[in-house]
Amino acid sequence: MQKILLLGAEAIAQxxxxxGMSGVYAYPGTPSTEITEYVQRDKLANELSIHSEWSSxxxxxxxxxxxxxxxxxxxxxxxxxxxxxxxxxAFVNSAITGVNGGLIVTVADDPSMHSSQNEQDxxxxxxxxxxxxxxxxxxxxxYEMARKGFELSEKFKVPVLLRITTRLSHSRMGITRLDVIKxxxxxxxxxxxxxxxxxxxxxxxxxxxxxxxxxxxxxSENSGFNNYTEGTNKKLGIIACGLALNYLNENYPNSxxxxxxxxxxxxxxxxxxxxxxFGECEEVLVLEEGAPVVEExxxxxxxxxxxxxxxxxxxxxxxxxNPNLVASALGFEQDEAEKIPEIxxxxxxxxxxxCGHIDAYVALNEAVxxxxxxxxxxxxxxxxxxxxxxxxxxxxxxxxxxxITMAKGAADAGLIPAVAVxxxxxxxxxxxxxxxxxxxxxxxxxxxISDNFTTGMTGQQDSKALGKIEDICKGIGVAPDHIxxxxxxxxxxxxxVRVLKEEMAxxxxxVVIPRRQCVxxxxxxxxxxxxxxxxxx
Amino acid sequence: xxxxxxxxxxxxxxxxxIAATIGTAxxxxxxxxxxxxxxxxxxxxxxxxxxxRISDKPIASDLIAKGKADVIIAVEPMESLxxxxxxxxxxxxxxxxxxxxxxxxYPDKDKLIKKVKAVKNNIVIDADTMAKEIKAARSSNIVxxxxxxxxxxxxxxxxxxxxxxxxxxxxxxIVETNLKALKIGKEAAEKQI
Ligand SMILES: Cc1ncc(C[n+]2csc(CCOP(=O)(O)OP(=O)(O)O)c2C)c(N)n1
Numbered sequence: 001m002q003k004i005l006l007l008g009a010e011a012i013a014q015x016x017x018x019x020g021m022s023g024v025y026a027y028p029g030t031p032s033t034e035i036t037e038y039v040q041r042d043k044l045a046n047e048l049s050i051h052s053e054w055s056s057x058x059x060x061x062x063x064x065x066x067x068x069x070x071x072x073x074x075x076x077x078x079x080x081x082x083x084x085x086x087x088x089x090a091f092v093n094s095a096i097t098g099v100n101g102g103l104i105v106t107v108a109d110d111p112s113m114h115s116s117q118n119e120q121d122x123x124x125x126x127x128x129x130x131x132x133x134x135x136x137x138x139x140x141x142x143y144e145m146a147r148k149g150f151e152l153s154e155k156f157k158v159p160v161l162l163r164i165t166t167r168l169s170h171s172r173m174g175i176t177r178l179d180v181i182k183x184x185x186x187x188x189x190x191x192x193x194x195x196x197x198x199x200x201x202x203x204x205x206x207x208x209x210x211x212x213x214x215x216x217x218x219x220s221e222n223s224g225f226n227n228y229t230e231g232t233n234k235k236l237g238i239i240a241c242g243l244a245l246n247y248l249n250e251n252y253p254n255s256x257x258x259x260x261x262x263x264x265x266x267x268x269x270x271x272x273x274x275x276x277x278f279g280e281c282e283e284v285l286v287l288e289e290g291a292p293v294v295e296e297x298x299x300x301x302x303x304x305x306x307x308x309x310x311x312x313x314x315x316x317x318x319x320x321x322n323p324n325l326v327a328s329a330l331g332f333e334q335d336e337a338e339k340i341p342e343i344x345x346x347x348x349x350x351x352x353x354x355c356g357h358i359d360a361y362v363a364l365n366e367a368v369x370x371x372x373x374x375x376x377x378x379x380x381x382x383x384x385x386x387x388x389x390x391x392x393x394x395x396x397x398x399x400x401x402x403x404i405t406m407a408k409g410a411a412d413a414g415l416i417p418a419v420a421v422x423x424x425x426x427x428x429x430x431x432x433x434x435x436x437x438x439x440x441x442x443x444x445x446x447x448x449i450s451d452n453f454t455t456g457m458t459g460q461q462d463s464k465a466l467g468k469i470e471d472i473c474k475g476i477g478v479a480p481d482h483i484x485x486x487x488x489x490x491x492x493x494x495x496x497v498r499v500l501k502e503e504m505a506x507x508x509x510x511v512v513i514p515r516r517q518c519v520x521x522x523x524x525x526x527x528x529x530x531x532x533x534x535x536x537x
Numbered sequence: 538x539x540x541x542x543x544x545x546x547x548x549x550x551x552x553x554x555i556a557a558t559i560g561t562a563x564x565x566x567x568x569x570x571x572x573x574x575x576x577x578x579x580x581x582x583x584x585x586x587x588x589x590r591i592s593d594k595p596i597a598s599d600l601i602a603k604g605k606a607d608v609i610i611a612v613e614p615m616e617s618l619x620x621x622x623x624x625x626x627x628x629x630x631x632x633x634x635x636x637x638x639x640x641x642x643y644p645d646k647d648k649l650i651k652k653v654k655a656v657k658n659n660i661v662i663d664a665d666t667m668a669k670e671i672k673a674a675r676s677s678n679i680v681x682x683x684x685x686x687x688x689x690x691x692x693x694x695x696x697x698x699x700x701x702x703x704x705x706x707x708x709x710x711i712v713e714t715n716l717k718a719l720k721i722g723k724e725a726a727e728k729q730i
Contacts, residue, residue: 003564005560005561005564005570005572007574030576030577030578031576031577033576034576114575114577114578114579115576115577115578115579167573167599167600168599170573170574170575170576171571171572171573171574171588171599172560172570172571172572172573172574173570173571173572173596174564174569174570243599245597246597246598246599247597247598247600248597249597249598250597250598250602322598322600322602323598323600323601323602324602324603327602334603334604335604337603337604337622337623338604338621338622338624339621339622340618340619340621340622341618341621341652343615343618343644343648343649343652344615344618344619344644345615345640345642345643345644346584346640347547347582347583347584347615347616347639347640348583348640349548349578349579349580349581349582349583350581350582350583350639351581352581352582382581385581389641457577457578457581458577459576459580
């Protein structure tokens, strides 16, 4: 078959489609978004009626995927690393319920925080949930793991974590496809109580999971995704996890690595192979993208000298790996690289020219000024860029939904009025429940839901909030005359400032909705049609 | 054959179209390819780059090591300099001279161009003006590709074929415009070599 040029994320989507997946569930998040987007536009996926609508958040996505698995079909759920925090309850418990149809949880980590608040390593979660983890070294392997992962999941009746990182996700390579596996028929779990985690049942299932650990390990030892390459120089052995293998190979263009190399693509670690390396090598260098997960396991609490990696300074403790860092870890001399000339200024991302968030912030800054600084709790989205010059408009950005709840807590502490700024998509992701808390106590907070009809920051995906925000707020119990929609334009500036001041002075929950279409979506015809139908502009 | 290319610009300037064109030409020649891109936050007007690696043997790393890039193709002059640490000693810096100013502390243009011209092998062309002259303002990225075309170790006809493949959907007129943009870029660069 001819090779097709795919991003790592797209290769996973293609692998899952070819692996008999019946549905992908996801909430957008860099660098995982392109997996679902690929399924949404893929012709074969559409012909096969593979589900690919966005979910409201990662938890709802994880649960829906688990439901599809319950019904016997193969499902994938995708998210960025911090999304797994949101889905964690469902994720950890899905290891105990186990699966019926194969279930792959694909999580994209972002070491070096290219587009994220942290660089947490999802392999910790996989280990925590005690399930097998797959970690591809390149895009072709990502394709194969997505395709094979369902089988592995069905073999052991547990979900499988597929862990990737930004660099793999956003890099293209020619992919060779394999044949398409048919989707499963519907079927119920053999044990009708498998998914009922009452303590008495959960205890049993947990024991089953514990007993299975040894089988996961044996599977890793025999897995084609792990392999041991012999080497003549036993002074050093190298364990290369996932993508890190490429940076190792890059330093040996003639494929003449003198040391034994253990490539890791499937966890739990293949114990026998690790033992072999420890038996024959004087020192062991661990190359892994993200946190020193493997290194810490091998080093143990007693800091065994023999293990080198991110914990002893052989490699940096944080940030992404690259060929140069790996070269110095291997002891290669490198020429001093040229510096970036001083004349080059940083060019941080910024809100687009004509973005409605800007006008909302200009008005908010003026209104807040009368009450005093330091009271604006924001959230995650394009509007987070309001933290930068020249706006300096916000005082927090922590996790999705935290704006409303942090404002409430601050108001409880006496910071009155407190203001929350949240986007439309983030509001339906996890702002609604926080708003209910505030309404329940009539907290003196003003919530700006800056509505641009889209999930902007991640590339303008559909927003579940479209056309529903006022009704949701009313339903939650915000007083209707304190739900105010505004058109954020320069012309309306004075009006906006006046309304914001009034609402901030109000001793209860108010919701102000600055509403203007995201400038990046003006050519989106489907959205235009929906806006027309909903009579929105 | 092995060539490592860094594409540089600002989010929204079309460096991925350059990458896609080169990539298509490479695949049509059955070469191996890796193309690392920037998606996400930086696409909102921040600095973006792509690492494009082509070889007749399998490629290991998605990222190019420091000092190893054969060519930097930049659609913006300040961005061309940001990746200087990656350029090899004999590598070529090929850049557009028109600044994209979306920050307050953008440096003085003359000083910037002087700095670019201090690089051993450089080509500086005003791709924006040239693209406008052929009434194809949006094709300045392809003008830059043309300017760099002789350093890519790919046949010019293969790049032309790739342009046809990439722009086919948009109609014959767009294809022709971009072929012209490619040509004027190539010619302008040849005058400077
Ligand atoms: C838990 C979690 N999931 C996903 C993301 C990725 N993400 C960051 S911003 C954003 C979009 C927010 O959209 P919206 O609130 O509508 O604001 P906009 O960007 O449109 O202004 C998403 C999905 C994240 N940071 N955290």
